[in-house]
Amino acid sequence: MKAKLCALALALLLLLSLSVAAFAEGENETLEYYVSDAAGLLTAQQQQTLEAAARAASEKHGCGIYIITINDFREFGFGNVSDCAEGFYNHYQMGLGNERNGILLLLSMNDRDYALKAYGGGAHEAFTDYGSYRISDSFIRYFRNNDWYGGFADYISNAEDFLTRAAAGNPVDVPQNENTGLSSGVKTAMIVGIPALIAFGSCEGMKRKMKPVKQAGFADDYLLQGGIHLDVKKDVFVNRSVTRTVIRTERSSGGGGGGGTTINSGGFSGHSGKF
Amino acid sequence: MSSQLTNYQCPACTGPLRYDGESGMLQCDYCGSRYTAEEIEKLYQDKLDQAEQTSVDAAASAAAAAAPGTDNGDAEQAYAEESWNAEQEGMKLYNCPSCGAQLICDATTAATSCPYCGNPTVMPGQFHGMLKPDYILPFRVTKEQAVAALKKYYHGKRLLPKTFLAQNHIQEVKGMYVPFWLFDGTVYADMEYRTTRVSAIRQGDEMITTTDFFDVRRAGTVHFTRIPADGSKKMPDELMDSIEPYDYSEMKPFSTAYMPGYLADIYDVDDRESYERAKVRGTHTAEHLMDSTVSGYSSVSPVRKQVRMKRERTAYALLPVWMLSTQWNGENFIFAMNGQTGKFIGDLPVSRGRYFAWFAGIAAPLAAVMAIVLYFL
Structure with a gap:
């Protein structure tokens, strides 16, 4: 009950305080909770469980693992969900330690947008571009089925796992052979095969010019002027089929192609997308 | 039997005429005279009419002279058999109206030139009945x-x-x-x-x-x-x-x-x-x-x-x-x-050597560029 009340209080607080005007200097606040469900996706019990898990993992690794849900990022004066997440992170002075290490998952429910943002040197080391997408790919599977609790639990679990690996000096990043995506065998085949195919096509084109004699298959030159009469032209709609395909989240906002972590001018790494 | 040949002759000098595609006229290479196809057609139609009349008269005289069992009749039969044999082989015999040489041509040949005197000749008999074309498209290219x-x-x-x-x-x-x-x-x-x-x-x-x-x-x-x-x-x-x-x-x-x-x-x-x-x-x-x-x-x-x-x-x-x-x-x-x-x-012949030279010339630089892109960039 207490948690629910806290969530409602946060929602009210966010709505009242996170206006464009509220981002003036000196109005920064602190956030007591790691899980703030202003959109009302979780039960009190679920929120408590997630809060406990996030708090334990955050304090263990010195890196905050945050969740915020809202109805629409536009209500807070932001143009996109990514800016909204960064705005919240700064406004509430999120993060632990001097570097304010932390990772925030923000869900904006109206358009099913999400942003996953990391801040601070320790967080950037643990949540590489590749790792960040690994985390989002995993929780999106739950959110697509409206399994909010499952998705958040998965996020906290993965974030903790990634922090553990980074602490061990082995952060989750692009596997070496995925940097180019091609084995040496494939490369060799490409180096030999593609030029050979192009050369073959060009040479066959030249050869065709040497052998132009062929039997005529059409009589286009002998059409009588105005001699084409279309008497029946019927196009009858029969039926319709609709298929829905889940598409992978675009990764352009955060890079992700070559390993490491891309940090923007605001000091954030991560990406955004839809679920 | 030898079939009829026509050798269009220049009305001015009796030299052989040939159709000149560029000018679209019949031209005499000897005196340089030129005639339209219509002019020559008319001239030869008149000649043909005269020849037919002469032929009818000659046939009447021959019928009167040829009695049964004469040597003359046997000789004609032998000549006819010879001609028939030639036709069996898908060939036809003609006499060149210019030099008199005997020409052996395919059964489908309708115009040719005499290999002895070089004069262009036409076999109008080939174009009788069903074999007569409706149209002709004259040459324009020389x-x-x-x-x-x-x-x-x-x-x-x-x-x-x-x-x-x-x-x-x-x-x-x-x-x-x-x-x-x-x-x-x-x-x-x-x-x-x-x-x-x-x-x-x-x-x-x-x-x-x-x-x-x-x-x-x-x-x-x-x-x-x-x-x-x-x-x-x-x-x-x-x-x-x-x-x-x-x-x-x-x-x-x-x-x-x-x-x-x-x-x-x-x-x-x-x-x-x-x-x-x-x-x-x-x-x-x-x-x-x-x-x-x-x-x-x-x-x-x-x-x-x-x-x-x-x-x-x-x-x-x-x-x-x-x-x-x-x-x-x-x-x-x-x-x-x-x-x-x-x-x-x-169709022209293809040089294998050139084919493979071009193949190598295209493939090798492409392969080098791809190797640089894939391994070094």
Whole structure:
């Protein structure tokens, strides 16, 4: 009950305080909770469980693992969900330690947008571009089925796992052979095969010019002027089929192609997308 | 029996006349006189009428003189048997009206030149009855232009063996009137297709793909005029097809006056056999036209087609073709040129060495660039 009340209080607080005007200097606040469900996706019990898990993992690794849900990022004066997440992170002075290490998952429910943002040197080391997408790919599977609790639990679990690996000096990043995506065998085949195919096509084109004699298959030159009469032209709609395909989240906002972590001018790494 | 030959002679100097494609007139190479085809036709029609009258008189005299059992009758029979044997071999005997030499020609030959005196001769008897063409399309391209076109044709052929240019020799250049059947016809096409129109929109993290299915039907008629099909077994069909099209607006009613100086054959493939080729071409074009009216769809699959061509008028025409042959490495290469438009075509030999040199020349730099891109960048 207490948690629910806290969530409602946060929602009210966010709505009242996170206006464009509220981002003036000196109005920064602190956030007591790691899980703030202003959109009302979780039960009190679920929120408590997630809060406990996030708090334990955050304090263990010195890196905050945050969740915020809202109805629409536009209500807070932001143009996109990514800016909204960064705005919240700064406004509430999120993060632990001097570097304010932390990772925030923000869900904006109206358009099913999400942003996953990391801040601070320790967080950037643990949540590489590749790792960040690994985390989002995993929780999106739950959110697509409206399994909010499952998705958040998965996020906290993965974030903790990634922090553990980074602490061990082995952060989750692009596997070496995925940097180019091609084995040496494939490369060799490409180096030999593609030029050979192009050369073959060009040479066959030249050869065709040497052998132009062929039997005529059409009589286009002998059409009588105005001699084409279309008497029946019927196009009858029969039926319709609709298929829905889940598409992978675009990764352009955060890079992700070559390993490491891309940090923007605001000091954030991560990406955004839809679920 | 020897058949009749006509050697068009210059009314001014009695020298042989030949048809000059460039000027479109009959020309005497000896005195330089020129005549239109109509003028010569009229002149020779008058001569023919006189000859027929003389022939009737001579036949009456011969009938009176020839009594049964005379030696004269046996001799004629022996000569007839000899001629008959020659015809059995698919040949015909002619006497050159200029030098009197006996010419043995193919049964389909309708115009040639005497190998002894070189005079161009026409066999008007070949064009009687069903064998008489409706039209003739006179030559416009000269022999010199045809030879020049062959040399030009070699340019830009990157796979042509180097030695071909140096060693090939033009064996023969023949201006020929080739017999063609020209078919008018109407194709009736009734075709059905199953088509789809696909649209996709993104909603959130989902791509919603909508596919609409349609049954489409097109039916109509397509009219063709003068689809050509050569009526000569000697002429390769694909070579004759490749020099199309001809501009039929320049076609003239048939006259042998356009033939001196050129070779000519009568048809030995009849219209029924040739029509099959024209029909295939007509129906293919009609199908293609029907297909092209089915547009705006993502996919189109034909499910039923009923296409038939109704043959209408058929014309028989002699169309001008320059045939050139060269020999290289013991192999003959035949080229054809449209005697009206100058369109030139023929297969050429391919140098394996040049083929592989080009192959390596293209593949090696590409491979080097790809290696740099894949391994070093």
